[in-house]
Amino acid sequence: MGVTIFKERLHTVTEIIRKTAQKCSRDPDSIRLVAVSKTKPADMIKKAIDAGVTILGENYIQETRKKFDVLSAHDASWHFIGHLQTNKAKYAVRMFDLIHTVDSLKLAKELDKEAKKIGKKQNILIQVNVGMESSKSGISENETLRLIKEISLLDNISIKGLMTMPPFFDQPEKVRPFFTALRKLRDTIKSASIPNISVDELSMGMSGDYEVAIEEGATLVRVGTAIFGERN
Ligand SMILES: *Cc1c(COP(=O)(O)O)cnc(C)c1O
Numbered sequence: 001m002g003v004t005i006f007k008e009r010l011h012t013v014t015e016i017i018r019k020t021a022q023k024c025s026r027d028p029d030s031i032r033l034v035a036v037s038k039t040k041p042a043d044m045i046k047k048a049i050d051a052g053v054t055i056l057g058e059n060y061i062q063e064t065r066k067k068f069d070v071l072s073a074h075d076a077s078w079h080f081i082g083h084l085q086t087n088k089a090k091y092a093v094r095m096f097d098l099i100h101t102v103d104s105l106k107l108a109k110e111l112d113k114e115a116k117k118i119g120k121k122q123n124i125l126i127q128v129n130v131g132m133e134s135s136k137s138g139i140s141e142n143e144t145l146r147l148i149k150e151i152s153l154l155d156n157i158s159i160k161g162l163m164t165m166p167p168f169f170d171q172p173e174k175v176r177p178f179f180t181a182l183r184k185l186r187d188t189i190k191s192a193s194i195p196n197i198s199v200d201e202l203s204m205g206m207s208g209d210y211e212v213a214i215e216e217g218a219t220l221v222r223v224g225t226a227i228f229g230e231r232n
């Protein structure tokens with residue numbers, strides 16, 4: 001796969017983002033595309049960067065460490081979107097500008113400790129399990145406000161918003177209620193005016209449903225397949 005195909009795919013996705021934003025009177029620039037590069041090799045990711053991808057989404061620390069070594073000189077921002085184990089926090093703070101998947105005080109404290117060591121303020125999102133599927137990571141809607149209040153006291157962590165990963169449906173419309181619920185939860189948290197945090201970011205929507213997510217307020221869409229092709 002050459003740079004051209006990435007340019008085409010990026011153009012297609014960017015146009016859909018722009019048109020969907022306009023349709024619901026949102027500024028297209030308020031929506032950022034996270035190109036999910038998990039399982040894809042460094043040479044392919046480099047082509048995507050050359051084609052104009054600016055944010056990469058990765059799910060696995062070990063895998064990212066190898067690719068990051070090769071690609072860190074290139075101009076792209078790395079976001080972590082997978083399940084993060086506390087014992088990998090020290091690697092995460094070194095590589096990622098935004099960690100989308102913090103769902104416990106224990107993990108936040110570990111990130112705070114490791115971020116402090118390298119003099120960084122780590123940006124994070126709180127992963128919410130909207131709909132409470134037992135198999136998924138994320139904190140329940142009921143517990144989110146309390147967790148955010150606790151994490152807001154950590155000096156080297158900066159909360160920027162919320163993330164969700166709804167159950168899989170083949171019809172995007174079925175996912176809409178989960179996106180709506182995350183937006184409403186964001187509005188509730190915003191009205192609580194907790195010091196030292198912002199909850200402007202909503203990370204939601206993947207290749208199959210990012211249009212619906214944008215209609216419901218997404219500011220970060222995590223698109224893998226539509227840019228990098230099917231995963232092996
Ligand atoms: C893999 C992954 C994506 C991208 O999924 P696609 O359907 O390939 O766009 C988005 N978010 C998370 C959390 C993922 O793990």
